[in-house]
Every structure is written in C-alpha cells, then in structure tokens.
Amino acid sequence: MRRGPAGLGWPSAPPPPAWDGVSWQLSDVAELPRMRAELRRSRTVGVPADLRDRLLLVLDEMASNALRHGGGSVEAAVRRTGDAFLVAVTDGDTRTAPTPAVDRDPAQGGLGLYLIAELSTAHGWYVDGDAKTVWAVLPR
Template sequence: MRGSAGLGWPAASPPPAHDGLVWQLSDVTELPRVRAEVRRCLDAGGPADLRDRLLLVLDEMASNALRHGGGRVQAAVRRTGDAILVAVSDGDTRTPPTPAVDRDPSEGGLGLYLIAELSTSHGWWVDGDAKTVWAVLRPG
C-alpha cells in the first residue's frame, strides 16, 4: 500500500542498502545508547560532518516514531554505495510523515524539515503493517 506523501515527503522506497546497524526501540531513553553506538562505528573513519548530520537525522526520525508511531519501532543505519541510509519503521501505517505548518517553532514539529535539509533524498513507504521513513546522507 502506498499513500500520498503529505507536504513534501514523497511516497517512495529507499535505494538498496547493505550492512549496518539495526535497533529495536521501545522508548526515547534508548536513544543515547544508539547515538553512542553510531559514534563508535563512524569515529573509525567517517567524516565528522557526516557523523553529526547522521546522528541528528537518526535521533529526529527515531524520536518521532517512538512518540507518534504506534510502537514497534525499528531504526537502521546502512550503507548504500557512497552514502548512508537511515530508515526508521513504526506501526502507524495510516499517518504519513507530515511537517508542521504554521506552528510556532518553540512548539517543536520542525524535525522533518531538518531531515529534508540534511539529506540528499528522503521519503516514506508502507509495507504490510509497518511504515518506514528514510533519508540518505552523503559525505561533504
């Protein structure tokens, strides 16, 4: 099932990816551990700017899914050619990622705009009982 993307988030599958890290998450309190794991892996040879963008995108996507996604959250960071794919799945298949409109920035809700700005491509799709939101980040 594919739906409308809603305000700039295209309904599309991500590029093929391989290798990487995967987490099953149930609470935002797990995100510091996830960030530490990503840092350990990327400090071994990745550019600092890519690491920082990746951590921010992963944190925004995972926290959105944990807060609004209906449970069963899986987060993954994988390689796709010369880029990195961040994909976060949750159980809310009926609600597309929808950026906040006409909201005071102090109320939050700007994470999807940030993810779109930091990535070279992004999208979402529904497969069975899971919705996946994804973003691709490239070095530089």
C-alpha cells in the first residue's frame, strides 16, 4: 500500500485542553480488553453507538501501538474537551515520531495511524521530558 505525502507524518503539536476523563496504566496488550470494557461502561453512557465504536477503535489502536513500539509503561486516557473527546496515549519512546507505514502490504498491518487520522478531526504528538504523547480528537 502506498499513501501520499499527507499521510507520511503526524504534526508535532500539543492537544487542545481537556478534562473530566478516565485513564489506564498499561504494561501489556493483554490488558486492552479490560480497558475497552471499562471505557464502554464508564465514559460512553449516552454517547451514540457509532461514536462509541470510533472512540474504542482509536483508543485501542493508539494503546496497542504504544505497547508494541513505545517501550515501557503506557498511559492511555480519554477526556472531554468543549465539544469533543481527546484520546491521548503516552509512552517512553521520545525519539520516534508516529510515522504511518509506507509501501507496506496491508496484510502486514501498519494502517492504524491512517485510520486514526481519518476518524479524528485533529491529531498530533509531542514530547514532554522523558515521555511522548500521541493524541487524537473525535467530535461528540
């Protein structure tokens, strides 16, 4: 699969302010089902099913990427902004920017960052000290 230049990198930028959320400390991909179940129960009450599914997909993609490629412990969070949800995932790999796969057979994976970019209205990443945070905004 080959994607155009717009998909080659994510902007380095801080996310919009957010509050009132839920977060998880993760150390293994085996913890992802628990995280998804907790999000379904806690923060998606009253949220339309299609938005809930997008939130779950984006959170799962970002958290699994961080666990597989970020090294160390991972914090995943879903918070509210004025009119959207902010999904943010922090890991310890400050040297590697989120970079979508280029020229890779889709059967080998690597399409998660493209999917997140398509589902979100804004996305980016930033480094703060010894942590990198990757984030995406999904409208409510």
